[in-house]
Amino acid sequence: MLGLLSRRPPGRRFRTGRSSVTAGVVALAIACLAAGLCGCSWSENHDAEIKAAEAGYGPLYEHYAAMAIADMAVEPGALEIGARIFAATCARCHGAGGRGTIGIPDLTDQDWLFAGTPEGIEATILSGRIAMMPALAASIGGEEGIAAMVAYVRSLGGHDADPGAVEQGRARFASVCAVCHGADAKGNKVLGAPDLTDDIWLFAGTPEFIADGLRSGRSSQMPGHAGLLGERQVHLVAAYVYSLSLLRSDRAARDAGNRPGG
Ligand code: HEC
Ligand code: HEC
Structure with missing residues (x-):
């Protein structure tokens, strides 16, 4: 394992020595327990998987470590390895095709909570992300305020809502919600605060x-994988994730009768 991780190319930002590997695994285990999301002894399995991958793919990892994520995202060999890592490590949360579920983002839709650039995606996978919204009922006038705010948020997503309630919600949004979601409600990728105008929902x-999110607050965590996978496997799986959103946009462009690049 150390053999693979310590032969990193110069100029990469993340240290992957033994202590940071151990610390990463421990932090990840704690994060998972806190989130109540995993009950399996997967760190042992992963040690074995990394060893196997090292035996099978060592030189390939060398090759891909030096390659840009955007280039790997259209390279079948890189995508095959990235897809395997995804299936073994990520699919249990994000789903086999990366489509997510309630509270787990869809990785195929080009709607990013955090930065969706190749570098942003790689940083998310290496270091993890935390997003948190406090309970806000008291700040917006209790149940009546919640009803008005729900109407306003629904209207942002293009749904019909009572106009009086929408106006009441709009005024409170500016003073309570805009600080995180933006005055235009288009979200904030540093905080992971979702765009509320696109009718794409992390929850529902x-x-x-x-209303439930406003009453109780929301919080989500993507565990960092630097320690578990090492930076080279993260580099490959980042390319696979990036390719998922590219595929979707290619398809959308074709559906619109508008071939990409043409
Ligand atoms: C324990 C469950 C879990 C595992 C395992 C997991 N993720 Fe995540 N992931 C999440 C959650 C939850 C979020 C949303 C975090 C937030 O909103 O703060 C997330 C967010 C992300 C994002 C950011 C999406 C966006 O819209 O900006 C990417 C990219 C991502 N995960 C990729 C991966 C990859 C690749 C793996 C495997 C190496 C992986 N995840 C493993 C739960 C998980
Ligand atoms: C402190 C920053 C903060 C404030 C203030 C805040 N939010 Fe949020 N909001 C977030 C974050 C971060 C998330 C994502 C939580 C997660 O990933 O678990 C979120 C999630 C949401 C969601 C779920 C979106 C989805 O895609 O499912 C809604 C709806 C929402 N906020 C509405 C509001 C409204 C309305 C207000 C004002 C009453 C508000 N928020 C105030 C940070 C904030």
């Missing part, structure tokens, strides 16, 4: 889900 866009 029903009135009940929106």
